[in-house]
Amino acid sequence: MMTDISLANGRVLPVFPQIALDxxxxxxxxxLRTVGLDFKDDPTSLEMLETLGARIDGSRARLDGERLREVIRANAPASFTWHxxxxxxxxxxxxxxxxxxxxYGPPKVTRPDGSSRLGCLEDYREIVALCSQTPALQSTGFLVCNVHDVEKGDRHLEMAKAHLELSDKPFMGTIFGEKALAEVIDLAGGGEPEPGHCTLLHLINSTPPLVFQKNPLRCLRAASSLGEGCIVTSYMMMxxxxxxxxxGAMTQGYAEVLAGLALTQLYRPGAPxxxxxxxxxxxMSTMQPVFGDPVSNLSQIAGIQLARRLGVPCRGDGGVxxxxxxxxxxxxxxxxxxxxxxxxxxxxxxxAAGWLENGRCTHLGKMQRDIEGLEALQAGADLGSTLQLS
Amino acid sequence: MMTDISLANGRVLPVFPQIALDxxxxxxxxxLRTVGLDFKDDPTSLEMLETLGARIDGSRARLDGERLREVIRANAPASFTWHxxxxxxxxxxxxxxxxxxxxYGPPKVTRPDGSSRLGCLEDYREIVALCSQTPALQSTGFLVCNVHDVEKGDRHLEMAKAHLELSDKPFMGTIFGEKALAEVIDLAGGGEPEPGHCTLLHLINSTPPLVFQKNPLRCLRAASSLGEGCIVTSYMMMxxxxxxxxxGAMTQGYAEVLAGLALTQLYRPGAPxxxxxxxxxxxMSTMQPVFGDPVSNLSQIAGIQLARRLGVPCRGDGGVxxxxxxxxxxxxxxxxxxxxxxxxxxxxxxxAAGWLENGRCTHLGKMQRDIEGLEALQAGADLGSTLQLS
Structure with missing residues (x-):
């Protein structure tokens, strides 16, 4: 319905010119070539990067960006099915x-009446149920709040059970550790999915500037090696x-995610x-990141465009x-x-729903409001059906 | 800088398919043909519509929509200079x-500390000065609040003086009445501008359903006859x-504005x-319009597309x-x-800045915030310059 028509004035969101992406x-x-990246405590990953011609110095690898792009373009799927x-x-x-x-990630939960507490399993299940019910959220995510009343070693399993018991929607994996990650994949019936498919998506961040820490690196390897999906992101404080x-920030961040993405394809060619x-x-006055600044929206647009160039799906950040x-x-x-x-x-x-306080709290009132906004956005995207035109 | 590039995924704001516009x-x-529109207490306008084949019955005119579009397309400028x-x-x-x-239009003014009062001339001048200073607003508008401390017969002149004394930016005319309208045009040095130019833009609304009341109609005629500009809008409560x-609403409203726009070109061919x-x-529960509902955004997008079809500039409503x-x-x-x-x-x-309480109050705190949002929007639109790329 929407393909034969164009916007009246051709105004679009800011997009980066090709020269900027270049x-x-x-x-x-x-x-990558001169400074390199640090890959902490994971000799396996360093060995794999050596096969792409990396020069290794301790945990530091100096890399050829073009080789990284080649291995990603040759192996990573442009799209995949998430079950x-x-x-x-x-x-x-x-x-x-x-x-x-x-x-994803808040320790606290705040209710519309303003009451706030450290998240517990009851909160977690309530939030998952809410996210499951609304058609505006297609995934129930993961770590929608922390569950402080559950033993640390069991948290990932209780969270995964909430998603499995309360929703049919695809959800994300855990990165609490390699073992926890594998347990949740097992519980969700994942692992070794057919190529172009995955059961769980894992949130793997680099640690700017120019570092992959041990745990995310091992989780990246564990998930990819099982053929499961990873979202590789650089979350930078400018x-x-x-x-x-x-x-400058985009340049540094792109170097980081390029290395992370290439590693997934070395671990398991074709991993989503x-x-x-x-x-x-x-x-510098509050010593905190300022989420919601317009420049962050430009950064995610640049990220999306760079991902398109690379030929892999891209992440955005809504509701922050x-x-x-x-x-x-x-x-x-x-x-x-x-x-x-x-x-x-x-x-x-x-x-996309529920974020407040720089991500330190899941706010149930805001979650409801964010969901209403997403509904409006998605109804607009299907305007032909909304209007019930013949 | 922005012309050689397209959005990554081609997602656009909802746009109406051609079949909907048809x-x-x-x-x-x-x-227009079967029900017609009422043009109250203005025989001159009815006579002019007769020249387009209108059938007149009292104040009611039954019209040929295609003839209205013809006279608009043949005469109204696709763009114009606003001095x-x-x-x-x-x-x-x-x-x-x-x-x-x-x-445009609030009786009240509210300050960031929450204090609120009926607008006065001091408020008016402060708001005009604020709007003049920010590059994010290109016009200082008009009736940015009412001025209750000025005699009714002098309000339009005091308002116009504020715009003329405190800003170089183009501003809007008054529709307090034909005489007031002409006085402000005179004060601003307008009237009989060269074709494709205007000094003042006048906000002329139909009175849905299907009526043009005496005062807006006479103001429409007075402004157009002097070659000055009019914004013809149907502001409907669904x-x-x-x-x-x-x-349904779009269909009714389009009938109204089509007649209003055609009249301007009968009064003065080429009037902006x-x-x-x-x-x-x-x-139905509060007996009030619900400004800010997503459907209103769809309505203005439809209006913009219909205006493009007609070949005239289009109005949008921001910040409501x-x-x-x-x-x-x-x-x-x-x-x-x-x-x-x-x-x-x-x-x-x-x-675009300062609207609160369904338009009943000009809120100075919100105005500042809206302006910051407009700055971000406009900086994004000029991203090439913002990035200072070579």
Whole structure:
């Protein structure tokens, strides 16, 4: 219904000109070649990078960016199927539709009446059930809040059970550790899916500047080796863990995710991956990242465009804000982030509902409001059906 | 910088398929032919419509929609120059760039500390000065709040003086009455501008359903006859003054603005015009329009597309919300409206900063925040320059 028509005035969200993307790729290649990246405590990964001509010095690997892109382009799927419970509940990641998932990671849960507490299993299950019920979220995510009332060693399993028992939708894996990761894959019936398919998507971040820490690296290897999916992201604080300029941060972050993505394809050619870049200004007065700043929306648009160049699905970040309460700032920043991710063309959009306080709290009132916003966005995208035209 | 590149995924704001626009135009023609419109207390306008074959019955005119479109397409400029103080301060309306103007019409003014009062001249001048200072607003608008401490007969002049004394930017005319309108045009040095130019833009609304009241009609005639500009809009309440469905409301509203636009070209061929359609759901529980609803954003996108078909510049509505305080709802709804207007392709975007309480209050805190949002939007649109690429 939407393909035969174009926007009246041709105004589009900001997009990076090719010359900017060229500069980012070229700069990243220079960083990879001259400075290199640190891969902590994982000799296996370093050995694998050597097969691509990396020069190893301790944990440091100096790399050839073009070789990394070659191995990604030759092996990583441009899109893949993400399975939920039963074959009917499958999503296609990278096929054109956006997949929205709730906030990931907050320790706290806040209710619409303002009461707040450290997350517990009861909260977790309530949030998963809520995310399962709304058609606006296609995945129930993972770690929708922490579960402080569960023993540390059991948390990943209780979380996974909540997703499996309360929803048919695809959800994400855990990165609490290699063993936990494998246990959740096992519980979800995943591992060794056919090529171009996965059961769980794992959130693997580099540690800017230019480091992959031991745990994410081993989780990246564990998940990819089993043929399961990874979202490889550089989450940068501009002026703290990355250059203060947008172009500088994008260049550093692209170097990081390029190496992470190439590793997945060395571990297991064809393993599903998603790429993400996100840069947040760091405030020298509060010593905190300033989520919701417009420059972060530009950073995710650049990330999406770079992922398209590479030929892999891309991550976006919706619903983020630095506001401490669900106020005008929260509404404005969240919608701006969601729209940048969606209209920028992200395939998988994390934090799309419930994020507050720089991601330290899952806010149930805001989650409901974010969901209503997503419903409006998705109804608009299917305007032909909405209008019930013949 | 932005022309050689396309969005990664091709996701765009909802746009109406041609079949929907055809249905709206066809339906409007049927309404014009069979029901007709009322033109109250203005025999001159009725006589002019007769020259287009209208059948007159009292104040009712039954019209041929195709003839109305013909006279508009043959005479109305596709774009025009809107002059401020001095030729340097001119805007091009319909040339591709969006013109943002502040909220229009509130009786009250609210300050960031929450204090609120009926607007006075001191408030008015403060708001005009603020709008003049920010590059994010290209026009200082008009009636940015009412001035209750000024005699009714002098208000339009005091308002116009504020715009003329405190800003170089183009501003809007008054529709307090024919005489007031002419006085402000005179004060601003307008009247009989060269073709394709105007000094003041006048906000002329139909009175749905299917009526043009005496005062707006006479103001429309007075402004157009002097060669000055008019924004002709149908501002509908779905379920109260228009059908409750979007397609129904668009059909009625298009019939109204088509007649209004055609009249301008009968009064003065070549007079600058802008077309707008805006439909707001009407709540049967609160008996109020619900500004900020997503369907209103679809209505303005339809209006923009219909204006493009007609070949005249189009109006959008940014920054609107039904929230009573500057809260999460206000932030979310305002940004969604502004983005729909901007990315939908509107040439002139009213209410882009400061609107609160269904338009009953100019909120200075929200105005500042809206302006910051517009700055981000406009910086993004010029990303090549922002990145300082070679």
């Amino acid at each position: 500069e980012i790729e070229g700069g990243a290649d220079r960083i 939920g419970q039963g074959r009917d509940a499958a999503l296609h990641c990278g096929g054109g539709d956006a997949i929205f998932a709730p906030v 002026g703290a863990t990355a250059p203060v300029t947008l172009m 991956v998603v790429m993400g870049l996100y840069a947040v200004p760091f405030s 804000t630095s506001s401490k309460v669900d106020d005008a700032q929260a509404g404005y920043e969240s919608l701006a982030a969601t729209q940048a991710a969606y209209f920028g063309g992200a395939d998988f959009i994390l934090h | 249905e709206i135009e066809g339906g409007a023609d049927r309404i 401020g103080q001095g030729r340097d301060a001119a805007l091009h309306c319909g040339g591709g760039d969006a013109i943002f103007a502040p909220v 379920g109260a003054t228009a059908p409750v469905t979007l397609m 015009v802008v077309m707008g359609l805006y439909a707001v759901p009407f709540s 919300t039904s929230s009573k305080v500057d809260d999460a709802q206000a932030g979310y709804e305002s940004l969604a409206a502004t983005q729909a207007a901007y990315f939908g392709g509107a040439d002139f975007i009213l209410h």
